[in-house]
Amino acid sequence: MDELGAHAAALAARHPGRARLRRVGTSRAGTPLLLLSVGRGGRQALVVAGPHANEPVGGATVLRLAERALADPRLTEDADATWNLLLSADPDGLRHNEGWLTGPYTLGRYARNFFRPGFLEQPEWLPDGPDRATLPETRALLALQDELRPFLQCSLHGVDVGGGFAEVTDELPGLARRMAHAATRLGIPRELGAYDALYWPGLGPAVYRIPPPRSGDLTAAITEAAVDSTWCHPRRHGTVTAVVEAPMWGVAAVGDGSAPADADAVLRAVSRTLRHDTRRLRRLLGRVRPHAAGPDAARLLAPVDDYLLVCPRLADAWDPDTDDGTGRPLPPMSTAHLATLRIAGRRLALRTAGLLHQVVTRAGRDPADALPELDRLLDAWCADYREGFGARWIPVARQAEYQTRVVLAAFELAAARHAPRGLLPSG
Numbered sequence: 001m002d003e004l005g006a007h008a009a010a011l012a013a014r015h016p017g018r019a020r021l022r023r024v025g026t027s028r029a030g031t032p033l034l035l036l037s038v039g040r041g042g043r044q045a046l047v048v049a050g051p052h053a054n055e056p057v058g059g060a061t062v063l064r065l066a067e068r069a070l071a072d073p074r075l076t077e078d079a080d081a082t083w084n085l086l087l088s089a090d091p092d093g094l095r096h097n098e099g100w101l102t103g104p105y106t107l108g109r110y111a112r113n114f115f116r117p118g119f120l121e122q123p124e125w126l127p128d129g130p131d132r133a134t135l136p137e138t139r140a141l142l143a144l145q146d147e148l149r150p151f152l153q154c155s156l157h158g159v160d161v162g163g164g165f166a167e168v169t170d171e172l173p174g175l176a177r178r179m180a181h182a183a184t185r186l187g188i189p190r191e192l193g194a195y196d197a198l199y200w201p202g203l204g205p206a207v208y209r210i211p212p213p214r215s216g217d218l219t220a221a222i223t224e225a226a227v228d229s230t231w232c233h234p235r236r237h238g239t240v241t242a243v244v245e246a247p248m249w250g251v252a253a254v255g256d257g258s259a260p261a262d263a264d265a266v267l268r269a270v271s272r273t274l275r276h277d278t279r280r281l282r283r284l285l286g287r288v289r290p291h292a293a294g295p296d297a298a299r300l301l302a303p304v305d306d307y308l309l310v311c312p313r314l315a316d317a318w319d320p321d322t323d324d325g326t327g328r329p330l331p332p333m334s335t336a337h338l339a340t341l342r343i344a345g346r347r348l349a350l351r352t353a354g355l356l357h358q359v360v361t362r363a364g365r366d367p368a369d370a371l372p373e374l375d376r377l378l379d380a381w382c383a384d385y386r387e388g389f390g391a392r393w394i395p396v397a398r399q400a401e402y403q404t405r406v407v408l409a410a411f412e413l414a415a416a417r418h419a420p421r422g423l424l425p426s427g
Contacts (some may be wrong), residue, residue, distance in 0.1 A: 004034075004059045004063070004087045004088065005032070005034055005087060007063055008021050008034060008036045008063065008066070008085075008087055009021055011036070011063070011066055011067070011070075012036065015038075015070055018038065018039070018040075018070060018076075019036065019037065019038045019066065019070060020036070020037045021034060021035070021036050021037075022034070022035055022037070023035075024086070024140050024143070024144050025136060025137065025139070025140025025141075025143070025144075026136060026140075027090070027091050027092045027136060027137055028092060028135070028136060028137070029092040031091040031092055031095075032091075033086065033087075033088070033089070033091070033137065033140050034086075034087045034088075035084055035085065035086050035087070035144070036062065036066055036084075036085045036087065037082055037083065037084050037085070038066050038069040038070055038076065038082070038083045038085070039069060039075070039076030039077070039081055039082040039083055040076075040082060041076055041077065041079060041080040041081040041082045042080050042082075043079070043080050043081045043082070043151050043415070044081070044082050044084055044148040044149065044150040044151065045081055045082070045083050045084065045150055045151065045152045045153075045154075045411055046084045046086070046144065046145065046148055046150040046152070046153045046154070046234075046239075047061075047062055047065060047083065047084070047085045047086065047153075047154045047156065047407060048086045048089050048124075048141065048153065048154070048155045048156065048230075049061065049062045049085070049086060049087055049088055049089070049156045050087070050088035050089050050090055050091070050093075050094055050156070051089040051090060051122070051123060051124045051155055051156070051157065052090070052093075052116055052122065052157060052158070053090050053092075053093025053094050053096060053097055053115055053116050053117060054093075054097050054114055054115060054116045054158075054160070055156075055157050055158030055160075056094060056097065056101060056158070057156065057158045057246050057248070057396065057399045057400055057403060058088075058156030058157070058158070058403070059087060059088060059094075060396060060397075060399075060400035061156050061246075061400045061403040061404050061407070062085040062086070062087060062156070064400055064401070064404045065083060065085060065404055065407060065408075066083065066085055068404065068408070069083045075408075075411070079415055081411075081415065084144070084148055084150070086141070086144070089123045089124065089137055089141060090117070090122070090123050090137060093115060093116065093117055096115035096299075097113065097114065097115050098113075099112070099113030100112075100113040100114070105248075105393050106382075106393075107161075107249065107382035107385055107386065107391065108378060108379065108382045110160070110248075111350050111351070111353070111354040111357075111378050111381075111382060112354055112357055112358070112378065113354075113358070114351055114354045114355065115299075115300070115303075115355070115358075116303055116351070117299070117302065117303060118302030118303045118305070118306050119303075119306050121135065121302065123135050123137035123138045123141060123230070124138070124141075124155065124229050124230045124231065125138075125227055125228075125229050125230075126138070126227065126228040126229055126230065126233070127227045127228070129228055130142055130228070130233050138230065141230050142230060142233060145230065145233055145234040145237070145239070146234075146237075149234070149237035149238075149239070150234065150237070150239050151238065151239060151240065151414055151415065152239065152240050152241075152242070152410060152411055152414040152415070153231075153234055153239050153240070153241040153242070154241070154242050154243075154244055154407045154410060154411075155230075155231060155241065155242070155243045155244070156244055156246075156403055156407075157243055157244065157245045157246075158245065158246055158247070158248055158399070159191070159245050159246065159247040159248065160247075160248050160249065160347065161247070161248070161249045161251060161343050161346075161347065161385055161389065161391050162189070162191050162194075162247050162249075162250070162251055162254050162340060162343055163188065163189035163190050163191035163192075163206070163247050163250060163251065163254040163255055164179070164183055164188045164189070164190055164191060164206065164245055164246050164247055164402060164406075165190065165191040165194045165196075165197070165206040165207065165208065165245050166179060166206065166207050166208070166242055166243060166244050166245065166406060166410075167194075167196070167197055167200070167207075167208045167209070167210050167231075167242070167243040167245075168203065168207065168208070168209060168210060168240065168241065168242045168243070168410075169209075169210045169231060169232060169235060169239075169240055169241045169242075170209075170240045171203050171209065172240065172242070172410055172413040172414060173413070174409075174413055175203075175204065175207055175242075175406075175409055175410060175413055176203065176204025176205050176206065176207045177204070178405075178406070178409035178413075179205075179206060179207065179406055179409065180205060180206075182402055182405040182406060182409070183206075183402065186398050186401060186402045186405075187250075187394070187398065188246070188247065188250060188394065188398070188399075188402045189247065189250045189251060189252050189254055189255045190205060190206040190254070190255045191206055191245070191247075191254045191255070191336070191340060192205055192206055192254065192255055192256070192257045192334065192336035192337075193254070193257075193333075193334050193336035193337030193338075193339070193340050194206070194208060194245075194340060195340045195341060195343070195344040196208075196245075198330070198331065198337075198341075199328065199331065205257075210231055210232070210241070210243070212232070213227060213228035213229065213232055231243060240410075240414045242406075242407070242410040244403050244406045244407055244410070246399045246400075246402050246403040246406075247394060247399070248393070248394060248399065249385065249391040249392060249393055249394065250391070250392055250394050251339065251343065251389045251390060251391050251392075252390060253335065253336065253339035253389065253390070254336050254339050254340050254343070255336060256334070256335040256336050256339065257334050257335070257336055258334065258335045259334065259335070260333060260334070260335045260338055263333040263338060264320045266333075266338045266342070267318050267319060267320050267330075267333070267338070267341070268319060268320065268321065270318055270338075270341050270342050270345050271315040271316070271318045271319035271322070271345075272315075273345060274311055274314060274315040274318075274345040274348070274349070275311075275312065275315045277311075277345075277349040278308060278311040278312060278315070278349070280377075281308060281349060281352045281353060281356070282308055284353075284356055284368075284370050284373065284374065285301075285304060285308065285356060287368035287369075287370050288356055288359055288360060288368050288370050289301065290368075291363065291365075291367050291368055292359050292363065296362055297359050297362075297363070300355045300356075300358050300359050300362075301355070301359065303351070303355060304352050304355050304356060307348050307351060307352045308352065310348070311345075311348055311349075314344075314345070314348075315345075317330070318330070318341055318345075339389070342389070343385075343389060346381055346384060346385065349377075349381060350378065350381045350382070350385075353374050353377045353378050353381070354378060356370065356374055357371070357374045357375070357378060360374065
């Protein structure tokens with residue numbers, strides 16, 4: 001986070017009058033929330049990096065966007081636009097991932113140093129609505145949206161294992177085609193059956209429409225992103241929001257739109273595996289929790305409790321032989337859908353094991369004798385990603401370039417509704 005701020009400050013110093021860096025809030029731990037603005041046009045674009053602590057690529061992306069906007073007047077003067085780039089929406093959470101951010105970039109290192117706060121501590125979510133938002137990071141983001149009234153907001157996310165996709169509050173015709181072009185050029189798999197958008201309408205390959213928020217219990221909010229969020233809040237200002245997902249480890253199967261031979265058999269296996277892993281992790285949690293004390297352990301256990309809360313519901317929702325009580329059937333399953341569900345089930349288990357591993361190792365002792373089993377699970381599940389799914393690391397520069405091109409495409413398409421002149425093609 002310090003490095004991001006230093007790069008942004010240096011860029012603003014090199015371009016006085018064209019780039020400005022200001023503090024728009026303060027995190028729970030007292031870290032400044034920094035906004036880098038480029039251009040002086042009347043139409044505002046807002047780009048939010050780092051809304052999830054374990055998804056750091058957005059920081060590299062906003063710096064690229066700043067450089068592009070400074071270099072090309074079609075993105076600023078010609079478009080009458082200002083780019084407002086929030087360097088990180090959760091700088092405290094980002095610091096808790098520093099154990100893997102400097103590399104080497106292996107799945108094992110990532111899993112053993114992974115951190116993402118519990119659902120209620122994530123700054124984009126508004127489980128009680130915007131008027132009752134309590135996190136200072138959330139309040140700062142809401143205030144920024146109301147101040148700027150942007151025509152476009154892009155939220156920069158990262159898929160740990162899988163492919164790239166986008167979720168939008170309003171259709172941007174042509175976005176899917178431009179994303180496909182960028183993905184092909186950069187070797188990024190597209191996620192054609194994204195777990196996050198399993199029940200959402202598709203607007204083209206790897207592009208999904210974010211539905212209006214609705215009330216629901218916590219498990220529904222976590223598993224379906226059904227709760228109100230800062231994605232939807234600025235719609236009152238006419239804002240189009242695009243959530244841009246870039247993968248860290250790519251998996252080719254998430255882009256396979258073919259019909260599977262026996263979808264139900266795969267779904268049964270995925271559900272059975274998730275239930276088995278959940279039982280095993282709950283037993284480990286029961287051994288670890290009595291020995292976990294202090295704020296550090298509480299911070300790590302909050303997301304563990306969230307994951308173990310939703311795993312049984314997901315297993316029921318994906319199992320063709322089980323009624324999960326929602327009355328909502330799964331959409332037709334492609335090979336891509338099945339691959340993303342397999343990855344999602346493994347992801348929940350791997351994150352839980354990684355967080356429990358940190359609880360034990362940071363305590364400096366292992367009275368529950370849980371560490372050997374956690375190490376075996378982490379090694380086996382990471383190997384499954386590598387060998388069973390063919391997960392391959394995508395260099396950070398390619399992740400950021402892909403995300404940059406998708407944001408530029410969204411900018412052009414959103415601005416074109418009232419654009420005074422031609423804008424920079426994103427491909």
